[in-house]
Amino acid sequence: MNEEFLFELLSTGSVSGNEAELEKKIYDHMQGRADTVSVDELGNVTAAVNPSAPFKVLLAGHADEIGLMVSAVGSDGCLMVTHIGGIYPTTYPGHKVRVYTKNGVVYGAVANSREISKNKELEASDLRIDIGAKDREDALRYVELGDTVTFDTDVRRLLNDRISGRALDDRVGAYIVMEALSKAKEKGATVGCYAVSTTGEETTGNGAYFSASRIRPNVCIAVDVTYTSDNCGIGIAETGDVSVGKGPVICNNPSIHKKLNALLRSCAAKLNMDIQTEAASGRTGTDGDTVHKTGIGVPFALVSIPLRYMHNPAEVASLKDIQDCIDLLSEFLISCTQDMDLKPF
Numbered sequence: 431m432n433e434e435f436l437f438e439l440l441s442t443g444s445v446s447g448n449e450a451e452l453e454k455k456i457y458d459h460m461q462g463r464a465d466t467v468s469v470d471e472l473g474n475v476t477a478a479v480n481p482s483a484p485f486k487v488l489l490a491g492h493a494d495e496i497g498l499m500v501s502a503v504g505s506d507g508c509l510m511v512t513h514i515g516g517i518y519p520t521t522y523p524g525h526k527v528r529v530y531t532k533n534g535v536v537y538g539a540v541a542n543s544r545e546i547s548k549n550k551e552l553e554a555s556d557l558r559i560d561i562g563a564k565d566r567e568d569a570l571r572y573v574e575l576g577d578t579v580t581f582d583t584d585v586r587r588l589l590n591d592r593i594s595g596r597a598l599d600d601r602v603g604a605y606i607v608m609e610a611l612s613k614a615k616e617k618g619a620t621v622g623c624y625a626v627s628t629t630g631e632e633t634t635g636n637g638a639y640f641s642a643s644r645i646r647p648n649v650c651i652a653v654d655v656t657y658t659s660d661n662c663g664i665g666i667a668e669t670g671d672v673s674v675g676k677g678p679v680i681c682n683n684p685s686i687h688k689k690l691n692a693l694l695r696s697c698a699a700k701l702n703m704d705i706q707t708e709a710a711s712g713r714t715g716t717d718g719d720t721v722h723k724t725g726i727g728v729p730f731a732l733v734s735i736p737l738r739y740m741h742n743p744a745e746v747a748s749l750k751d752i753q754d755c756i757d758l759l760s761e762f763l764i765s766c767t768q769d770m771d772l773k774p775f
């Protein structure tokens with residue numbers, strides 16, 4: 431595993447709509463690891479193997495993360511913010527944050543007090559970021575309205591093969607799709623293989639829409655993270671029994687294609703790999719939902735990395751699960767054939 435590249439991605443800010451720095455790192459890294467590497471107007475990076483093959487398989491992992499956006503500046507110089515994606519506002523007070531400005535990162539502290547810490551109804555609009563500015567004018571010398579904000583956290587190795595960091599959702603997915611594509615190239619995939627690190631999944635889904643509309647894949651595998659039931663009392667009846675460290679997760683829901691799931695299962699069996707199953711009763715809440723409805727319709731499946739504490743400052747995942755996802759998806763790519771029949775009967 432290229433842990434250095436993974437950690438580099440996880441250390442980079444990529445709030446939805448502001449993914450360019452991260453996408454550029456992926457673009458540079460993929461040079462020579464695919465037949466073609468391109469970027470579109472939104473910043474979606476597409477790496478392709480066999481781009482002239484008629485049957486196309488798209489792997490989509492989103493590069494964006496949740497966070498905050500500066501909405502106003504108070505007369506005291508503190509930044510006011512709105513939420514970008516599904517944040518937990520109560521996780522911010524007392525934390526260090528990074529504000530991504532056009533001149534680089536400006537650091538800040540999120541105001542906290544006994545009063546604030548007791549407010550369980552806290553909203554993003556209640557947060558105040560102290561960047562050390564003397565007043566509004568001073569703050570606006572460094573920060574612009576619309577700048578994005580993340581927790582100022584590091585990625586760390588925990589015991590065993592676990593890692594912790596901000597927004598593993600879904601930068602691990604973007605990493606996995608690129609690594610799986612490179613591996614499929616080495617192993618001699620014959621169909622058209624496309625890996626995209628998409629923008630905007632946490633907010634608008636625009637990256638998946640642009641990418642799929644242009645590539646026009648025959649099938650898609652969305653690669654994202656999923657909740658686990660191995661802690662915090664999440665019940666297994668609704669979404670399944672899923673643990674960190676027990677392998678990639680395959681999803682059953684009304685729109686996910688059963689033949690793609692069957693192929694994923696047979697690839698896992700071939701690799702002697704344990705996989706897990708989750709259930710979604712409607713939409714998956716991933717890029718898969720978006721790709722599914724592009725063009726003439728795209729059959730899709732979802733491969734997820736088990737993740738604890740999703741959308742918190744310290745999410746936890748397993749490096750083995752991440753490597754297993756890479757191996758499973760590269761095996762899937764080399765198992766796809768030009769004449770795959772996906773009709774159910």
Ligand SMILES: [Zn+2]
Nearest residue numbers: 599600654655
């Ligand atoms: Zn995600």
